[in-house]
Each structure stands twice: as structure tokens, then as C-alpha cells.
Amino acid sequence: MTTTSTATSPPTESPGPAKIKRKGLSQRRAILTFVGPFVVLFALFYIVPIAYAIYQSFLTVERDGTFGPATQVFGGFTQYVAVFQNDEFWASVVRVLLFGIVQVPIMLGLALLFALLLDSPLLKGKKFFRLAFFAPYAVPGVIAAIMWGFLYSPTLSPFAPVTQNVSFLSADLILWSIANIVTWVYVGYNMLIIYSALLAIPTEIYEAAKLDGANNWQVAWKIKIPLVTPAIILTAVFSIIGTLQLLAEPQTLRSFSTAINSTFTPNLAVYTTASVPNYSLAAAMSVVLALATFALSFAFLKATQKKAFA
Amino acid sequence: MSTSSIARRKAPVAAPPRQNGGSKRENPMSRGAAMLIMGVFTLYFLTPIWWLFVSSTKDVGEFTTTAPLGFTADAIPNFFGNIGRLFAYNDGIFLKWIGNSVLYAGVGALLGTLFAAMCGYALAKYNFRGREAVFNVVLSGVLVPATALALPLFLIFSQIELTNTYWAVFLPSIVSPFGVYLARIYGSSSVPDELLEAARLDGSGEIRTFFTIAARLMSPALVTIFLFQFVTIWNNFFLPLIMLRDQSLFPVTLGLYAWNSAIGQNPELRSFVIIGAFVSILPLIIAFLSLQRFWSGGLAAGSVK
Numbered sequence: 001m002t003t004t005s006t007a008t009s010p011p012t013e014s015p016g017p018a019k020i021k022r023k024g025l026s027q028r029r030a031i032l033t034f035v036g037p038f039v040v041l042f043a044l045f046y047i048v049p050i051a052y053a054i055y056q057s058f059l060t061v062e063r064d065g066t067f068g069p070a071t072q073v074f075g076g077f078t079q080y081v082a083v084f085q086n087d088e089f090w091a092s093v094v095r096v097l098l099f100g101i102v103q104v105p106i107m108l109g110l111a112l113l114f115a116l117l118l119d120s121p122l123l124k125g126k127k128f129f130r131l132a133f134f135a136p137y138a139v140p141g142v143i144a145a146i147m148w149g150f151l152y153s154p155t156l157s158p159f160a161p162v163t164q165n166v167s168f169l170s171a172d173l174i175l176w177s178i179a180n181i182v183t184w185v186y187v188g189y190n191m192l193i194i195y196s197a198l199l200a201i202p203t204e205i206y207e208a209a210k211l212d213g214a215n216n217w218q219v220a221w222k223i224k225i226p227l228v229t230p231a232i233i234l235t236a237v238f239s240i241i242g243t244l245q246l247l248a249e250p251q252t253l254r255s256f257s258t259a260i261n262s263t264f265t266p267n268l269a270v271y272t273t274a275s276v277p278n279y280s281l282a283a284a285m286s287v288v289l290a291l292a293t294f295a296l297s298f299a300f301l302k303a304t305q306k307k308a309f310a
Numbered sequence: 311m312s313t314s315s316i317a318r319r320k321a322p323v324a325a326p327p328r329q330n331g332g333s334k335r336e337n338p339m340s341r342g343a344a345m346l347i348m349g350v351f352t353l354y355f356l357t358p359i360w361w362l363f364v365s366s367t368k369d370v371g372e373f374t375t376t377a378p379l380g381f382t383a384d385a386i387p388n389f390f391g392n393i394g395r396l397f398a399y400n401d402g403i404f405l406k407w408i409g410n411s412v413l414y415a416g417v418g419a420l421l422g423t424l425f426a427a428m429c430g431y432a433l434a435k436y437n438f439r440g441r442e443a444v445f446n447v448v449l450s451g452v453l454v455p456a457t458a459l460a461l462p463l464f465l466i467f468s469q470i471e472l473t474n475t476y477w478a479v480f481l482p483s484i485v486s487p488f489g490v491y492l493a494r495i496y497g498s499s500s501v502p503d504e505l506l507e508a509a510r511l512d513g514s515g516e517i518r519t520f521f522t523i524a525a526r527l528m529s530p531a532l533v534t535i536f537l538f539q540f541v542t543i544w545n546n547f548f549l550p551l552i553m554l555r556d557q558s559l560f561p562v563t564l565g566l567y568a569w570n571s572a573i574g575q576n577p578e579l580r581s582f583v584i585i586g587a588f589v590s591i592l593p594l595i596i597a598f599l600s601l602q603r604f605w606s607g608g609l610a611a612g613s614v615k
Contacts, residue, residue, distance in 0.1 A: 008405065027436065028518030034432035038425040038490060039444065045482040046451050049462035058466060086485040114351070122344035131599070132352045135359060138594035140545040143587045146570050147358050150365075150584070158361050158378030237453070245455045248547040248563075255571045267457045267548070274461055274552070282461055290458040295454050 010084050050290075057284035072280075077286035087141035088263040089285060093292070095175065096265050103179040108235055110183070111190035115222055115228075118191070120200040130195070133188035141185065145252035148181045153256060169257035178249050182242070190235040197231035198224060237297050244293045247271070313417045359591070366392055366588040368579050391587045404586055406558055407565035411544055412593070413476075414561055419540035426486045426539075427532055430493020432526055435501060438486035445494065451487035454548040464552045472601045476555040478562070483543045489535040497524065533604035537597065544594060 060075025083089060109231060118126050136144070150156050152168035168177040201224065209219050225232075247267040254260045263269040265291050274282035361378060366383035368376060376382050397405050416513045432438075433445050463482055480485070501524045509519040525532065550564045562569070566586050569579045 005467070027516055030440075030520075031432050031438050033438050033517060033531070034428040034436075034520070035444065038429035038448075039602050041425060041446060041481075041485045042451060042487070045463065045485050046454065046459065046487070049466060050454070052466055053458070053462035056462065110351075114348070117344050117348060120344065122394060123348060124340045124345070129348050129352065131602070133355050134442045134598070136355055137541070138598055139359070139591050142545075142547050142564045143591060146566060146583060146587055147362055148569075151358060151361065156374065184355065184358070210590075213391055234505050241453065245457050247457060248545075248567075251547075251551075252567055252570065270457070270461060271548070271552070274464075279461075279465060280544065283465075285431055286458040290455055293455050294450075295460075 053283045053286050053290075056280055057230060057287050061278075061280070072227050075280070078213045079280050080288070082281055083284045083288050086269075086281075086285075087121055088103045089266065089269050091261050091264045092269050096243055096246055099179055099246070102176075103182060104236065104243060106179075107183045107187055107239065108190060108232060110187050112194055112225070112228075112232065114187070114191040115194035116196055117226065118195050119224070120216070133191055135171070135188065136185050137189040139185060141181075142252050143147065143247035144181050144185050145178075145249040148177070148184070149240070149253055149256035152177055169253070169259060171259035174253070174257055174259040178246070178253065181249050182246075186239070186242070190239070192234060193235050194228050197228040201227050233301065236304070237300060240296050241293055244289060244296070316412045344359045359524065362568060362584065362588045362591075366585040368392075369580075373581065373584075392581065393589065394583045395588065396582050396612070399582055403557060404562075404565065404582070404589075407560050407562040408593075411561040411590075414479055414483060415540045415543040418480055419536050421530055422484040422486045422489060422534040422543075423567050425484065426489030426535055427493045427497075427528065428520065429524065430490045430495075431501070431520060433490070433494045433495045433526070435503070435506065435524070436498035445490075448490050451485075452491060456546070460549045467553065473553050474555045474559065476559060477545075478548050479559075482549060483539075483546065486535065486539045486542075489539060492535055492538075493528065497528050500531070501527045511596055516552045524612070530604055533601055537601060540597065541594065562586070566590065 024160060028156060058074060058076065059072045059078050061070045062073050063070050090300075114129075117123055119129060123129065126258065139147070149169075151159065152163055154160065154164045154167070157163040167173060199289045205223060205227075209223055214222070245267055246265040250260050250264045250268060262272040266285070270282050270285045324370055357379070364379055364381060364385075367381060367389040369388050372382055372388075382388070407516060429448075433441055459482070463478075464473060467478050472478050475556050477542075505523060505527075508518060510516075513523070544561070545563065546561075547563055547567070550561055551567075554560055554564065557565070557568070566583055569586070573579050575582065
């Protein structure tokens with residue numbers, strides 16, 4: 001097996017076959033040393049659990065009579081049928097999809113706006129804004145939810161005049177109150193990714209555009225945004241995954257609001273089902289959820305790629 | 311709001327007819343609008359943190375009776391008094407939680423970065439059979455929701471009696487598929503083949519070359535991977551939630567969550583939750599501030615091309 005490095009070695013050096021072989025051998029050993037640890041860990045903590053979840057999702061519990069000992073037997077698609085008949089689970093899926101359709105575009109739109117402003121010569125104190133907007137990313141979801149839980153509460157909030165009139169913790173608004181928390185935490189992070197991509201655009205492109213008479217709106221729309229599309233797609237895919245994974249914020253806010261039930265998001269439903277305990281049904285839910293995440297991420301990648309390269 | 315007269319960086323070009331003013335001059339309206347937008351959102355992003363900070367300088371009585379966003383006269387002694395009581399409560403369990411988080415996230419991110427960097431480097435710089443297959447499998451790992459892994463991991467760990475141990479949270483945390491992706495992208499663009507070849511001619515072994523030359527060239531990406539992984543582990547909630555029962559093993563997020571859920575039975579905990587929340591976000595903010603000049607360079611690596 002040859003390697004790129006032996007192929008590119010300078011012509012002055014003409015190693016004998018033995019040397020190449022020794023080099024090939026030591027490189028193969030190096031490759032194993034480099035790739036080995038990660039691949040083993042990846043197999044143990046990604047591939048094995050996924051395989052185990054799939055296996056578990058095909059089991060079902062059988063009992064001899066009502067009080068007989070429980071035994072796990074192969075149940076085919078029993079659990080999947082149960083997942084598809086589980087209205088609470090689907091209600092939670094619809095809820096997070098609604099959440100995502102509204103929250104992700106708002107968050108990424110703001111992130112793009114802030115990144116473009118940071119990249120424009122209009123702002124003073126860019127470094128300050130960059131850090132101020134990014135700071136919430138240092139706040140874990142649980143802590144952010146606790147903090148906003150206090151801020152939303154009618155009695156403890158520093159904005160009591162507002163929170164006494166608008167009940168952020170009510171059933172009508174709680175989903176959007178969570179959306180606000182998620183937006184607050186992640187806008188700055190997404191802004192930085194897009195901003196870094198903007199910084200990587202070579203300035204010659206702008207010079208050429210100026211020579212062609214483009215104004216700054218046109219530069220933003222026709223040059224900057226198309227060139228940072230890969231970064232926006234990356235942030236969008238992560239946001240989609242994050243939306244379907246929503247757990248820490250709603251779970252934490254349950255101590256502030258009675259409007260969040262134990263199946264509010266799909267992950268909460270999985271957690272609740274697993275603590276019943278009904279591991280097989282919970283495993284089937286996890287598999288469905290993982291497949292849905294995959295499908296949505298891929299569909300999004302495909303759709304945006306077509307648009308970006310049409 | 312028109313942003314029409316922006317001179318882009320140092321582009322010394324003739325202004326097109328519709329642009330008002332010279333190429334260096336900004337429209338004051340646009341400038342004002344931009345500053346206004348950023349100012350309003352600065353308030354949005356920083357007010358909650360400010361409130362948390364101010365609240366942690368109040369004693370229990372003042373919390374509901376004084377202005378929520380302003381300091382009181384004895385803010386400084388109260389702050390240290392609060393911190394003292396927080397650290398003393400329940401035999402210093404809070405300090406233990408912070409220590410656990412630092413251990414989980416610090417050691418986990420360090421090892422995670424090392425393994426991801428080595429793997430990504432090998433994928434970038436060596437041609438071997440199965441290279442693309444490994445990369446594609448790892449890349450699809452980025453799309454797997456961490457919560458979908460946590461439950462089967464719990465079942466597996468409970469069979470080998472590893473739940474409710476340090477390892478149950480630590481071991482799964484050190485795998486970072488996104489880190490491999492970043493390391494590969496950055497490694498292939500920042501480590502020149504010629505340099506590796508020169509090192510080989512000098513008789514440097516492959517592994518030594520990686521640690522002495524390649525790792526140094528990849529350092530912006532490595533810092534980014536480390537911080538990304540550190541934050542991911544620090545913020546992880548579901549895995550410790552289902553794995554750990556013993557409070558002394560909790561990371562600080564889970565500990566504060568437990569306190570917060572118990573406020574109903576024990577109202578005294580409310581002030582500890584608020585002060586604890588403030589103390590717990592300090593390490594990350596300090597880490598970001600002190601490392602920012604390293605990571606800002608690496609962030610773009612994952613998103614360009």
C-alpha cells in the first residue's frame with residue numbers, strides 16, 4: 001500500500017525497495033496509532049449503543065398471567081406499532097417541529113444580521129459586541145432555564161410589570177418562552193461561525209464588485225450571503241438536531257410552570273417512558289427520533305445544496 | 311435603512327454614481343441604525359447575566375424587596391457571605407459538583423481533543439484503505455442526537471454495573487466526531503505535505519512528527535475542538551441525569567437542577583440556586599475570554615469550503 005508521502009518524496013532521494021517497505025510499515029503502524037483509539041471509542045460509544053437500541057426496540061415483555069414473571073421475547077415491530085399509536089409522542093414531535101420552524105429561522109436570521117453588521121464598517125467596538133453576544137453560550141441550558149424561569153416569574157422577575165401582565169409560563173406561551181431561552185443561548189455562537197466565514201472571504205472579490213458598481217446591499221446579498229451559505233447550512237443542521245433534542249430547558253422549567261407535562265418534547269417522552277420502566281418502547285422511540293433527525297438533516301442538506309449550486 | 315455607502319475594507323475604488331459621499335464616509339443614518347440594533351441586543355444578551363450577578367450580592371430578604379438590577383449598600387460583604395454559605399451548605403457539596411464538572415469536562419475534552427486530532431490528522435495526511443469509509447461513518451456520527459445514545463448506553467452500563475460511577479459520564483464524553491471533522495479539514499489545509507516529508511528525511515518518526523510539528527500547526531483547530539468539547543460536556547444534562555444517582559458524582563448542572571427542583575420543599579435553596587448558577591458560569595466565561603484569540607481563528611475551519 002503506497003502512501004501520498006512516498007509518492008511526493010523529492011526525486012533526488014531514491015530509496016531502495018527495502019526502505020520503502022520499512023517506511024510503509026512504520027506509516028501503517030502510525031496510521032493505526034492515530035486512528036485506532038478514536039475508532040475503538042467511536043465503536044464502543046456510538047455504534048454499539050445504536051445497535052443495542054435497535055436490538056432492544058424489537059423486544060417485548062411477556063408475562064405468564066398478570067403476576068407471572070416477566071420475560072423479554074422477540075416482538076418484531078410491536079414496539080414500533082406502539083410508537084406510531086402513541087398520541088402523546090406524536091404531539092411532542094409536532095410541538096418541536098413547530099418550535100423549530102419558528103425558532104431556527106429567527107435565530108439564524110439574527111445571527112446572520114449580527115455577523116453582517118460585525119463585518120461591515122458601520123460598527124465601533126466590534127470586539128465588545130462579539131463577546132457580549134457570545135457570552136450566553138457559556139451558560140448551560142439548565143442554568144439558562146433556571147435563570148429565565150426566575151425572569152419569567154410574575155413575582156420574582158426584575159420585569160414584574162411585564163411578567164404580571166404577560167404569563168410567559170402559561171400553556172399558551174411556554175413553548176415560545178423556551179424558544180426565547182434557546183435563541184438567547186445560541187444566537188452568538190451561530191453569529192461567530194457565520195462571522196468567521198465572512199472574514200475568510202478574500203477582499204479582492206469586494207474590490208471587483210465595487211468596480212462593477214455594486215452597492216453594499218448588493219454586496220451583502222449577492223456575494224457575502226452566498227459565500228457564507230456553507231456556514232449557514234452547518235449552523236442550520238446543528239440547530240435542527242438541537243431542536244429535536246430539546247430536553248434540559250423544558251425539564252428544568254417544569255419546576256416553574258405546570259404547563260409542561262412529562263411528554264412535552266420527544267426526549268422528555270423517551271425519558272418518561274424509560275423511567276416507567278419500558279425500555280423497549282423507549283428504545284423504539286429513540287430509534288424513530290434518531291431516524292427522523294437524520295432524515296430532516298439530510299433533507300435539509302439536499303434541499304439547500306440544490307439551491308446553493310443551481 | 312439603506313446601507314449604501316459602505317466602503318468595503320481598504321478598497322480604493324471610485325464610488326459609483328448613486329453612492330453619496332466618498333468611499334471612506336459612512337452614512338450616519340446607517341451607522342446609527344447599526345449601533346442601535348447592536349445596543350438593544352447587547353441589553354438582551356447581558357441583562358439576564360447582570361441580574362444573576364446582582365442577585366447573588368443580595369441576602370435572602372433583599373432579594374424580593376430591593377431593585378432587582380441595582381446593587382445594595384452592602385453588596386460586597388453579602389456576596390462573600392452568600393458564597394461562603396453556598397460552599398458550606400450540605401458539607402460543601404457545591405464545590406464537589408464544580409470539581410466534578412471540571413474533571414468531566416476538563417479531562418474529557420483534553421483526551422477527546424487528542425483522539426479526535428490524531429484521527430483527523432491521519433485522515434487528512436495519509437492515504438489508506440477504508441479512509442473515506444471511516445470518515446463518512448464518523449461524519450454521520452455528528453448527526454446522531456446525543457440523547458438517542460444515552461438510553462442504550464445506560465442499559466449497557468447497567469449490565470456491566472458501571473452506572474452511577476464517574477466512568478459512566480466520563481467515557482462516552484471523550485468521543486467527538488465533530489472534532490475529527492474539524493481536525494481533518496484544518497489539518498489538510500494547515501499542515502503542508504512538504505514539511506512532513508522534510509521531517510521524515512530528517513529521521514523523525516511519524517508520531518513524533520505529529521506531536522512536534524503537525525499539532526503545533528493545527529493548534530487553532532485544536533483549541534476550538536477543546537473548547538467545543540469542553541462546553542458540550544459541561545452542558546451535558548441527559549447523560550448524567552440518567553446515569554447518576556449519587557449526588558457526590560453530579561456535575562454542577564445536574565446539582566443545580568436537583569436543588570431547583572427541590573425549592574418547593576425547601577425554599578432556602580432558592581438563594582443557593584441563584585448564587586450557584588452565577589458561580590457555575592464563571593469558569594466557562596473565563597475560559598472563553600482567556601482562550602478567545604486562539605479559537606476565533608479555528609472556528610471558520612469547519613464552515614468554509
